[in-house]
Amino acid sequence: MSGTFVGMPAFPEAARDAVRDTTLRGNLRHATHTIRAKRAKAVAELEDWARLREAGRQIKDRTLRRLDHYLVQLEEAVTAAGGTVHWAADADEANRIVAGLVRATGEREVVKVKSMATQEIGLNEALAAEGIAAYETDLAELIVQLGDDRPSHILVPAIHRNRGEIRDIFARTMSEWGRPAPDGLTDTPAELAEAARLHLREKFLRAKVGISGANFMVAETGTLVVVESEGNGRMCLTLPETLISVVGIEKLVPTWRDLEVFLQTLPRSSTAERMNPYTSMWTGTRDGLTGEGDGPRAFHLVLLDNGRSDTLADEVGRQALRCIRCSACLNVCPVYERAGGHAYGSVYPGPIGAILSPQLRGTASEIDASLPYASSLCGACYDVCPVAIDIPEVLVHLRERVVQGGPVTRRGAKVTLRPAKGHAAxxxxxxxxxxxxxxxxxxxxxxxxxxxxxxxxxxxxxxxxxxxxxxxxxxxxxxxxxxxxxxxxxxxxxxxx
Amino acid sequence: MRVALFLTCVNDTLYPDTGRAVVKLLERLGVDVDFPAGQTCCGQAHYNTGYRHRAEPLARHFAEVFAGYDAVVTPSGSCGAMVRELYPRMGARARAEGRGTSLTSALAPVVPKTYELTEFLVDVLGVTDVDAYYPHRVTYHPTCHGLRSLGLGERPTRLLAQVKGLDLVELPGADECCGFGGTFSVKNPDVSAAMGLDKVRAAESTGAGVLCAADNSCLMHIGGTLARLDSAMRPVHLAEILASTEEEQLV
Known part of the structure; x- marks a missing residue:
């Protein structure tokens, strides 16, 4: 299996193999049903869930309506706090900026916090081409990276792997990347976690450059927020001298106070926890004059568009930009459960991927044109979405775009799509x-x-x-x-x- | 009250027994029901497959055919949801495309007076005991659009619970989609079939002889899967169970 999604077949063909893979079906069914039930319980605990969901929707919509204003406010706040803001129109530009920043430090390796944005732009591959090694430090991302595999879930990228498979990957490949797996490694969770801990520790302590994404950016303070479970993120955000964060422009919230909504809805929706174990927040660099305090000496924020402005231009499709990447829609989706994440041909699988990928990338490729149909429109995803994205509505809207064509915005320009071929009958x-x-x-x-x-x-x-x-x-x-x-x-x- | 039956194109063509059952049931409850012969299709398949513009004339046709009635009753959760949830949305989209309010105003009158069968029984007629008799063990599958778009909730099971002789058993994973999804069933046949098979296995695990739902499109998929597996379990529309009495039993 290769690490990229280039040349993916259409969804129905990609899903066919997954449906017949009984190990994969078993892994996915077990994992999604477990987390599905836990989420339902965690959400049911809150009497005001419906109001939190509506508040999240409104905060995101209000921010998206004035995104230009808030982005400028963010840039000013980050700059005032000692950071440097870079603007990237697409994946190539973002990768060039990051590679240039790493080269300027003279380092040849970086440690990474789990980040969807850097997966989306293929940053690891771009850095490798420049001779820079990027080490994933999230446990599941590590499994994917060591296995030369692709992520199949937003929150749990290695959800398609079971314990035995993970043991084999660790035993076989850890030595190629650094500290080898201990002899006689078994498939117990504690032993697997300890092997990963020892393997990663030497990388944390050595790395001079960290790369992250962010769950949220606060416009008024210039603060970035990473929400995580393992503590690897905190290590990457605080130990290296240089921190580079690549963040989609839709991750903004206007005020610090807005976080109160999402820091309740995100953990309950994603890991079914009342509160996630680690919430790291940072504003610019450590004190520039005295060099005291925690955090990096140099901080760079790369703001990534990569199709987001085009998506924002579409009045039905733009609600996809509310997404906070919780994965609740994947865990509840009967199609995802059977087709698996790889069939979606993108780092964004499941229902949200089926509406995000054809908007961020366009509907020109076979896989992207097939994604809006990768749903029975059962509506379970909409029910669980903590920011009330009406995924079935956007799916149908994108189906219309595929078969009828019509006006869309591509790279900032209004164009009229022609109907896709192959739908004549x-x-x-x-x-x-x-x-x-x-x-x-x-x-x-x-x-x-x-x-x-x-x-x-x-x-x-x-x-x-x-x-x-x-x-x-x-x-x-x-x-x-x-x-x-x-x-x-x-x-x-x-x-x- | 002038009540029209909107049977749906699928039921009219393939499941006339369901239509006869609705008529029998409503007449037994004292409702004078009419079947306007001009009715055809609500346009759901067009709309959901991406042909919204083709669905618009069908929606206008629907509004014309049912204009003169006080209530429109349909034994289909998904077609009911098409009218109630998606007709207003179609009007809004036409407006957003600069085509004025003509579609919205044409469709507006029929939207609030269209009811899915169990809504009409429980909310409008105010009955849950319809004097039905059906001596079988039954499990109920709440179809997605009835469950999530219309929010039918416990209406169907409240009706079933009052049927004499009926042994209602809970379906594990009831709220999971059966995998029909209209054109999804042929555009993604492998995933659709896998979902259907899982639904059938769950239904069989209950020991029920009858799988009941309030939408024959889903039952066509589930029933087609049951038949292919030579299962002894039968798919039956809710209306046919509610229409069945001790005097006139449905087999």
Missing amino acids: ERAAMRAAAFAFTRPGTLAAGQRLAARTRRFHPRRLPGPGRAWSDSRELPKVPAEPFRDWWLRTRGGKDAEK
Whole structure:
């Protein structure tokens, strides 16, 4: 397995293998059902959950409406606190900025806090191309990195691995990256965690450069916030001399006080905890004159757009930018549970990925055009979303974009998308159905034809119809449609009125 | 009160028994129900597959056909949700696209008077005991759009609980989607089938002989899976159970 998503097949093909992989299905079912139940319990504890959810939605919407204003305010606050702000329009620019900053320190290695933004831009690969080694320090990201694998979940990137697989990865590959796994390593969680702890400790103590993302940025103070469980983040944020944070521009909140909402909803939604173990907040650098206090001597904030402004321009799709990356939608999604995270062809899998990737990357590729259809529209994701993103609404909106084309914003310019290829037969069928459904006589004639020929209907369909009949019997067409029965038995009723 | 049955295109074409059951049930409860012959399809499949503009004339047609009635009753959670949740949204989108308020004002009258069957029974007629008799062990699957879009809550199970002879057993993981999802069932057949199989296994584990739901589209998928597996369990629409009496038993 390679570490990137280039050349992914469309979702249905990618999902097919996952559905048949019984180990993967078992791992995912166990993990998602466990955390799903825990989340429900943690959320039910709060009487004001519905109001917290609505507050989170409104804070995010208000911020997004005036994002330009708050970003400038943030830049001023970060600069005043001794940090330097860089603006990156896309992944390449962000990677160039970060690589340049690391090179300027003279270092050849960095330690990383778990970060979706740096996964999104492929930072590790870009740094490797510059001869810089980036070490993931989150336990699950470490498993993914050591296994030359891809993350399959936002919060639990190695959710597709079980303990035995993790033991094998550690035993086989830790020595290539640093301190080897202890001899005779078993698959007990305590031993696996200890092996990772020892392996990572030497990296924490040696590293001069740390790289992070952030869960939140506070515009009024210039403060960045990382919420985590393992403490590896705190090590990376405080020990290195230089800290570089790559953060999506939508991670802003206007005021410190706004955090009170999200610091309640995020942990309960993601890990089902009342409070996460480590919340690290930092504002600029340690005192520049005296060199006293904690934290880095140099702090760089790279603000990442990479399709976010284009997404913001779409009035239905922009709600995806409210996302706080909690993963509750993945854990509750019946499609994610069976297809697994890799099928989504992005670091953002599951329902949120299905609406985020086709907006951030566009719908030109096969995988991105198929993602809006990777849902039965059951609505479980919307129910659990702590910022009330109506994921089914955005999915349907993006389906429309795929089959009908229409106006979108790409790289800041308004363009009109052409309808995607490969939907011609479906378009024709929809047109024909719409024709018949606005003419009751035509519909009735079709129903009668189906009823009269019902003895000749095959049990299994050829061609595209096999998608149904490979796993399900077809419904039997009745001898007469309801409307004919009604006409036959109650024919005069309409006439009397 | 002039009550119209909106049977839905799927039921009209493939499940006329459900239509007859609704008529029988409503007439037994003293409701004078009509079936306007001009009715066709609410446009849900178009809308959900990305053909919103094609769904608009169907929505307008729906509004015209049912204009003269005080209440529109449908035995489908998803078609009910289409009218109640998505028709207003279609109007709002048309407005946002600079096409004025004509769609919104055309659809507005039918939206609040459209009821899913169990809503009509429990909220409008105020009944939960409909004098039904159905001596079978039944498990109930709450379909997604009825559960989450319309918020049917306990209405269906309250109705089932009052049916004489009926042994209602809880379905494990009831609120999980069966995997139908309209065109999802053919666009993502492997995942859809896997979800259907898990739903069927959960239903079979209850020992019930009947899997009941209030939406025949989902039952078509679940029932098709049951039939392929040669399962003894039968899919039955809620209306058919509620229509069944000691005198006229549904088999």
